[in-house]
Amino acid sequence: MNSILEVEGVAAGYGELPVLEGITLEVGRKEIISVVGANGAGKTTLLLTISGHLRARHGKVRLNGNDVTALPAHEAAAMGLVMVPEGGRLFPFMTVMENLQLGAYHSAARTRMDQTMEEVLTLFPILADRREQLAGRLSGGERQMCAVARALMALPKLLMLDEPSLGLAPIIVDKVFEMLGKLVESKGLSVLLVEQNVGNALRLAKRGYVIEQGHILKSGRGQDLLNDPDVQRSYLGL
Numbered sequence: 001m002n003s004i005l006e007v008e009g010v011a012a013g014y015g016e017l018p019v020l021e022g023i024t025l026e027v028g029r030k031e032i033i034s035v036v037g038a039n040g041a042g043k044t045t046l047l048l049t050i051s052g053h054l055r056a057r058h059g060k061v062r063l064n065g066n067d068v069t070a071l072p073a074h075e076a077a078a079m080g081l082v083m084v085p086e087g088g089r090l091f092p093f094m095t096v097m098e099n100l101q102l103g104a105y106h107s108a109a110r111t112r113m114d115q116t117m118e119e120v121l122t123l124f125p126i127l128a129d130r131r132e133q134l135a136g137r138l139s140g141g142e143r144q145m146c147a148v149a150r151a152l153m154a155l156p157k158l159l160m161l162d163e164p165s166l167g168l169a170p171i172i173v174d175k176v177f178e179m180l181g182k183l184v185e186s187k188g189l190s191v192l193l194v195e196q197n198v199g200n201a202l203r204l205a206k207r208g209y210v211i212e213q214g215h216i217l218k219s220g221r222g223q224d225l226l227n228d229p230d231v232q233r234s235y236l237g238l
């Protein structure tokens with residue numbers, strides 16, 4: 001069993017509205033996987049379903065071979081499935097330090113909190129400098145770093161990120177993506193990210209999936225997808 005995450009034939013939606021249909025994908029250990037697609041394709045819905053915020057109507061989600069399909073989000077998070085929501089969703093009127101502490105909410109993470117905090121502040125020196133600052137005063141890039149750092153406080157095995165590049169200047173996007181690459185190398189994490197920023201996301205990822213209207217349209221090596229004429233035409237403006 002090599003994969004950290006296996007998603008098999010998953011369907012999900014909101015009320016009467018079906019959004020995802022027959023989604024099958026996997027994330028290997030220490031792999032970075034990107035799911036790319038346009039507005040409304042179902043990227044956020046996919047992450048909400050995997051993380052247990054939204055109930056799958058069909059199919060299976062397995063983490064480390066364990067069936068987590070029906071687990072509520074807090075239980076899935078305690079097993080290592082941790083999501084960084086779009087925009088980071090920090091608490092703006094709390095300090096950087098307080099936001100990070102909130103990441104360590106399940107009991108195993110709380111027990112190790114001081115140690116993890118030290119590791120995280122070493123990984124992100126900018127957050128150590130800003131630890132007493134209100135999160136609402138961080139720059140866009142710092143906010144994204146803080147959101148990733150808060151997720152690390154929950155001791156993830158698989159980190160899932162919803163559009164980490166959204167609203168950031170291109171040079172900051174490069175920095176955030178570089179940081180993710182380093183994180184995988186240094187911490188042995190696996191990463192699943194969803195993005196509209198197709199070029200950056202597929203360059204970073206070992207493998208990628210293209211999602212359109214709730215279906216996986218294509219999958220392959222990041223580089224192969226970047227060279228794919230359909231992907232170039234639809235998503236890269238070439």
Ligand SMILES: Nc1ncnc2c1ncn2[C@@H]1O[C@H](COP(=O)(O)OP(=O)(O)OP(=O)(O)O)[C@@H](O)[C@H]1O
Pocket residue numbers: 014017019037038039040041042043044045046196
């Ligand atoms: N809470 C909700 N209730 C009802 N429909 C929703 C809800 N959230 C999303 N949808 C619908 O589900 C579909 C997929 O939305 P989703 O947010 O997953 O797309 P996305 O790929 O993340 O888009 P974006 O790139 O704009 O973030 C859309 O048609 C959207 O209108």
Ligand SMILES: [Mg+2]
Pocket residue numbers: 043044045086162
């Ligand atoms: Mg979204």
